[in-house]
Amino acid sequence: MQIITISRQTASGGEEIAEELANRLGLKLIDRSFVLKNWLPEVADEHQLHMLEQSSKFYTKIANPKAEKDKQISFADYLAQRLKKEAEQNNLLILGLGAQIIFKNHPYALHFKVVASEEFRIKELEKKYGLHPEEAARELELADRKHRRYVWRIHNQDWEETTLYHLTLNRDGLNLEESLSVLMNLVDLKKENPKPLEDNNEAEAKEIESESERSFGHESEKEFAKILDMHHIKWEYEPSEFPLEWDPEGNVIMAFRPDFYLTEHDTYVELTTMKRKYTTEKNKKVRLLQELYPHIKIKIVYKKDFEQLAEKFELDRGEN
Amino acid sequence: MKKDNLGEIILSEKEIAARIDELAAQINQDFKDKEVILVSILKSSLYFMTDLSRKLDFPVKLDFLELNHYADKDNSGIIRVTRDLEFSIAGKEVLIIENIIRTGLTHSYLLKNLGARSPKNISICTLLHINEDKLLDLPVEYTGFEIEDNFVVGYGLDYQERYRNLPYIAKYEENPQP
Numbered sequence: 001m002q003i004i005t006i007s008r009q010t011a012s013g014g015e016e017i018a019e020e021l022a023n024r025l026g027l028k029l030i031d032r033s034f035v036l037k038n039w040l041p042e043v044a045d046e047h048q049l050h051m052l053e054q055s056s057k058f059y060t061k062i063a064n065p066k067a068e069k070d071k072q073i074s075f076a077d078y079l080a081q082r083l084k085k086e087a088e089q090n091n092l093l094i095l096g097l098g099a100q101i102i103f104k105n106h107p108y109a110l111h112f113k114v115v116a117s118e119e120f121r122i123k124e125l126e127k128k129y130g131l132h133p134e135e136a137a138r139e140l141e142l143a144d145r146k147h148r149r150y151v152w153r154i155h156n157q158d159w160e161e162t163t164l165y166h167l168t169l170n171r172d173g174l175n176l177e178e179s180l181s182v183l184m185n186l187v188d189l190k191k192e193n194p195k196p197l198e199d200n201n202e203a204e205a206k207e208i209e210s211e212s213e214r215s216f217g218h219e220s221e222k223e224f225a226k227i228l229d230m231h232h233i234k235w236e237y238e239p240s241e242f243p244l245e246w247d248p249e250g251n252v253i254m255a256f257r258p259d260f261y262l263t264e265h266d267t268y269v270e271l272t273t274m275k276r277k278y279t280t281e282k283n284k285k286v287r288l289l290q291e292l293y294p295h296i297k298i299k300i301v302y303k304k305d306f307e308q309l310a311e312k313f314e315l316d317r318g319e320n
Numbered sequence: 321m322k323k324d325n326l327g328e329i330i331l332s333e334k335e336i337a338a339r340i341d342e343l344a345a346q347i348n349q350d351f352k353d354k355e356v357i358l359v360s361i362l363k364s365s366l367y368f369m370t371d372l373s374r375k376l377d378f379p380v381k382l383d384f385l386e387l388n389h390y391a392d393k394d395n396s397g398i399i400r401v402t403r404d405l406e407f408s409i410a411g412k413e414v415l416i417i418e419n420i421i422r423t424g425l426t427h428s429y430l431l432k433n434l435g436a437r438s439p440k441n442i443s444i445c446t447l448l449h450i451n452e453d454k455l456l457d458l459p460v461e462y463t464g465f466e467i468e469d470n471f472v473v474g475y476g477l478d479y480q481e482r483y484r485n486l487p488y489i490a491k492y493e494e495n496p497q498p
Contacts, residue, residue, distance in 0.1 A: 230389060230398050231425045232432060233456075265428070265456050299455055308469075309423065 002027065002091040003109040004187065005099040007159065010143035011121040011128070011136075013171050014114035015095065017179050022093040024180065025187065030086070031095040039082050044075065056150035076154045096147075100164050101155040110190055111164060112183060116171035166190075220273045220306055221259055227309055228262070236261045240268075242296070244288045256285040258298055268298040271306060325479070327491030331465060336447075336475060336488070337371070339464050343445065344375030347415070347462060355379045356413045361430070362386040362403065363484065364419040364476040368447045368464075372417065383407050387426065399429050409439040418446040419476045422469075424456030431458060448472070448489070 004027060008014020015031075022029040040052055043063040051058040052075060059076040067073075073081070080102045086092060087103070094103075103109035116124075118140065125136035151159040162168060167186060169179050216222045216237065228235045239261045245254035258268035270286060272279050279302070286300055301309075358380050360369035373380060386403035414434060421427050427444070434442055445462035452469045471494070473479050474486030483492070 227425070231429045232398065233425070233428060262456070264432075267456065269455065297457075301455065305455075309425075 001087070001108045002187075003087050003099075003103050003106060004093045004183075005103060005109060005111045006093065006095050006114060007100055007112070007147075007165070008095070008114040009116060009121065010140055010147070011124040012114045012116035013124065013176065013179075016176060017114055017169075017183070018093055018095040020176065020180055021183055024184065025093070026091070027093040028086075028090045029093050029095065030083070030097070032097060035079060035082070035097065039079070040075070043078055048075075056146065056153050059150070059154055098151050098155050098157075101151065101157050104164070110187060111166050113162075113165040113168040114171060114179070115168060120172050217259075218271070218273065220271055224260065224269075224271055224301070224306065224309075228260070233265070234263045236263060242289050242293060244285060244292060254285075254288075256289055258289075266297060268296060269301060270298065271301045273303050273306065325493050326473070326483070326486075327493040329488050329490045330467060330470075330472065331475075331489040333487040336464075339447075340368075340371050341375060343462055343464060344372060347372075347445065348375075348377050351376075351378050351413065351415070353378060354413050355381075356415050357381045357383055357405075357407055357409055358415050358417055359405065359409075359434070360384050360417045361419070364478070365417045365447070366484075367476045368419050369417045372445070381407060385430075387429070399426065401433065409434065409437050411438065411440050414439045414442045416442060416444045418444060420448040420450070420472075421446045421454075421460060422450050424454045424458050427458050427460075428456050447475070 002025075004021065004025075006014055006018045006021075008018075018029060018031070021027070036049060036053060040049060044052060048058070048061075059079070060074050062072050063075045063078045064072055076098075079097065083092075083094065083097070083099060083102055087106075100111040100113075104111075118137070121140055122133055122136040125131045125139060126133065129136075131139060148159045151157055157164065167182070169182065171179065174182070216225070221237070225235065225237070238257050238259060241255045241257040243252040243255045245252070247253050258270045260269040260271075261267070262269060270282065272282055274282075279300075282300065286298055289296060289298060356378060358369065358373055358376075360366060360382070362384050363386070369382070373382060383405045384403060385401060385405055387399055388402045389399050416430060416434070418427070421444075431442065443461040444459070445464075446460055447464035449460060449463045449466050450469045451466040471479070471492045472489050473483035473492045474489045476484055477489065478484045479492050483490075
């Protein structure tokens with residue numbers, strides 16, 4: 001199962017990226033013209049289709065007014081349902097349609113945004129439609145507003161919010177081939193390690209909610225988490241696993257999951273409560289990890305270090 | 321003063337003074353003609369602040385910040401500012417005067433807290449820096465001495481509020497050999 005969503009600023013070249021990426025990865029491309037032609041006619045008459053083509057507000061209208069009250073859904077709901085159903089059967093590339101929000105928490109979804117500077121986009125419009133620069137600028141402003149309004153109206157989310165996307169590409173510095181190469185690489189990488197994008201606030205709320213009953217593998221990990229909280233250092237518990245050894249067929253036979261990830265410091269931390277001389281196995285894994293993933297920062301906190309930390313905050317409660 | 325737990329002196333009064341002269345020379349060069357707010361982290365950097373600041377020849381304002389770890393019964397808690405700065409540091413050059421950087425945890429909080437007040441720039445000057453692999457690697461512009469990871473007291477550093485006023489820095493032995 002694979003879902004890629006692409007949101008784009010008008011005239012940033014997002015369409016060509018979407019088409020080519022879908023082509024190369026063998027994904028079914030779904031965009032607004034596709035749904036207007038193939039899906040929406042099932043629930044909308046000609047006038048309604050015309051309105052759906054023109055106005056984002058119309059998507060909030062009820063698509064099946066004759067149904068019982070509790071079964072009534074809006075055109076936007078209908079679209080979201082169809083997309084979800086389609087995603088169960090096909091690998092999709094969805095252009096626009098607020099799909100980055102519909103599939104926000106989907107573990108196999110990747111969300112990309114394509115942007116470009118105003119100059120870049122104006123030039124594109126000039127090239128494509130022969131528009132005068134002033135006209136092009138005006139056109140862009142309207143189109144951007146329309147995009148934004150659709151996502152806001154239907155999903156109550158700011159389309160510009162960067163954390164809705166795994167990656168934002170700036171076409172000023174990346175041509176089509178470079179953009180595709182970056183995206184395909186990431187698609188490949190994420191296949192090994194799918195993970196949903198979560199709204200930070202939701203994630204934080206969840207963290208607070210479950211903090212007391214969060215299950216740590218070891219008491220020392222719980223204590224360590226408290227010390228990090230004490231210093232307002234944001235952390236995640238065992239968020240990623242790194243494959244370290246593979247058999248000849250490419251199956252992972254050894255992997256390593258560090259205890260903590262300190263998000264603001266981009267650093268993984270592995271705690272060990274064994275005496276240093278018994279930590280050979282762990283040290284070996286950390287060494288391997290550093291060899292295989294040299295860009296990953298990882299620290300081992302040994303028994304002695306940890307005891308000092310724990311003691312420090314119990315005994316004198318301060319470094320100063 | 322009862323000094324039975326004091327171990328070997330690792331930095332004498334003279335060594336500290338000589339190093340502060342060197343640090344001051346370097347800082348004077350880097351901050352020439354700038355206006356700087358020196359922020360001393362209480363209480364441990366008090367002596368370092370007074371000795372260092374008297375060797376600086378550019379315009380400085382002195383300010384103080386005190387941090388404390390509040391712990392609940394279950395030992396969870398947070399680090400908090402218990403005495404805040406007097407001056408606004410927005411748009412200003414700030415030089416933090418620390419006595420020791422051990423894990424980088426307090427340091428990280430300080431940078432986050434002061435950084436949020438939009439200073440022009442924050443630099444850190446610490447007298448002591450534990451040279452073992454730290455939990456958090458954060459930039460430190462000026463370091464007096466790299467030392468090994470021992471519990472040390474004196475020249476502002478305490479064990480349960482004692483020994484701060486020693487003019488030198490010595491190891492603290494929890495279980496001294498008779």
